[in-house]
Amino acid sequence: MLKKPFITKEALDAIIQQYPTPFHLYDEKGIRENARRVKEAFAWNPGFREYFAVKATPNPYIMQILHEEGCGMDCSSMTELMLTEACGITGHEIMFSSNATPAEEYQKAMDLGGIINLDDITHVEYLEKHCGIPETICCRYNPGGVFEMSNGIMDNPGDAKYGMTPAQVEEAFRRLKAKGAKHFGLHAFLASNTVTNEYYPMLALELFRFAVQLRNKLGVHIRFVNLSGGVGVAYRPEERPNDIMAIGEGVRKVYEEILVPAGMGDVAVYTEMGRFMLAPYGALITTAIHEKHTYKEYIGCDACAADLMRPAVYGSYHHITVMGKEDWVCDHRYDVTGSLCENCDKFAVDRILPRIEMGDILYIHDTGAHGHSMGYNYNGKLRHAEILLQEDGGAKMIRRSETPRDLFATLDFSEFYRNIRFDD
Numbered sequence: 001m002l003k004k005p006f007i008t009k010e011a012l013d014a015i016i017q018q019y020p021t022p023f024h025l026y027d028e029k030g031i032r033e034n035a036r037r038v039k040e041a042f043a044w045n046p047g048f049r050e051y052f053a054v055k056a057t058p059n060p061y062i063m064q065i066l067h068e069e070g071c072g073m074d075c076s077s078m079t080e081l082m083l084t085e086a087c088g089i090t091g092h093e094i095m096f097s098s099n100a101t102p103a104e105e106y107q108k109a110m111d112l113g114g115i116i117n118l119d120d121i122t123h124v125e126y127l128e129k130h131c132g133i134p135e136t137i138c139c140r141y142n143p144g145g146v147f148e149m150s151n152g153i154m155d156n157p158g159d160a161k162y163g164m165t166p167a168q169v170e171e172a173f174r175r176l177k178a179k180g181a182k183h184f185g186l187h188a189f190l191a192s193n194t195v196t197n198e199y200y201p202m203l204a205l206e207l208f209r210f211a212v213q214l215r216n217k218l219g220v221h222i223r224f225v226n227l228s229g230g231v232g233v234a235y236r237p238e239e240r241p242n243d244i245m246a247i248g249e250g251v252r253k254v255y256e257e258i259l260v261p262a263g264m265g266d267v268a269v270y271t272e273m274g275r276f277m278l279a280p281y282g283a284l285i286t287t288a289i290h291e292k293h294t295y296k297e298y299i300g301c302d303a304c305a306a307d308l309m310r311p312a313v314y315g316s317y318h319h320i321t322v323m324g325k326e327d328w329v330c331d332h333r334y335d336v337t338g339s340l341c342e343n344c345d346k347f348a349v350d351r352i353l354p355r356i357e358m359g360d361i362l363y364i365h366d367t368g369a370h371g372h373s374m375g376y377n378y379n380g381k382l383r384h385a386e387i388l389l390q391e392d393g394g395a396k397m398i399r400r401s402e403t404p405r406d407l408f409a410t411l412d413f414s415e416f417y418r419n420i421r422f423d424d
């Protein structure tokens, strides 16, 4: 599928006049339309809720937009809970799917009235000791082994640190029930960035069957099944994007096959998607500022891995459009790099692109999730701004770029760091 920017060159040039590159740009219209499709795809399930995985794009302006579209928030740290609180989101609109969790973070999630999702059986006693046991509680399941589908192995849960074995989930439910829990949830995240409509239905089949067993064996009330994240996006042009309507329909089929006949037609389906909610609706906008011809052809950008780590960390593919050259022949082979003293700081390796000239604007696709949020300050590089392209076409800065003052805020080495006025 042809990958096209969500903004025209003219509109982008106008934004760059106001906000210099580099920056992450988000498409409000795309975010809202996609969130509405997700809601529609699961409208057959009256209790359905998507809890946006905050870690994907922890910006309260974005979270607010998703909340307006009916999403709750999936958090796993103190500051993610604080961001959620700042958006006025509380109670069962919060899912706390954390692991190796400090007591004060459980306490914060409980204070906000969020749903706790326990990652391990030992956390039953830990939670009871520090915070008490809430009436509604969830446990994270890990079946071990590999998660296989018709098109091969999807992922390797047996190698993942998350979740409990089936026997542990059963025992955890038993203990939680004895300690006063009344409503239970079952959660699993078994494969990441799946580009197939089969993943959620297959996961749902496994979780629904397990939910029926647990109900039958323990007499517990299963309130929800949380399919978590893992629904992928088509980063590569040759990939076919997931069809959320087909995914919702696939889950409905197994729901009616397994849960309804078991008298469990009141179970709510929850999701915790991050990538699918945001990735395609964000782009990293950067300017080509250097070219270099040695053993390879290099283009040096004003953004670097501090703004987008996925290619450096996972070798991920992010499509690149040279703005204004969409129709040019792609007859050059480039490594597109950032400025870190790290050879992995390359947005693209051996990428076939049109001839790039200095000053060209590169649109790096699908950075809306796990993009800005994964950024870091290696080499003392500062992370750049986030700009929201609003539905009316206006542009609003929703996070400014970092300044040296931000980077040095944790230092108390000398008067220099306290008193020097930085150019911010």
Ligand SMILES: *Cc1c(COP(=O)(O)O)cnc(C)c1O
Pocket: 053, 055, 056, 074, 097, 098, 189, 192, 193, 228, 229, 230, 231, 272, 273, 274, 275, 276, 369
């Ligand atoms: C990261 C994460 C998600 C979101 O994953 P995506 O791949 O972005 O959909 C959901 N739930 C939990 C517990 C996570 O850690």
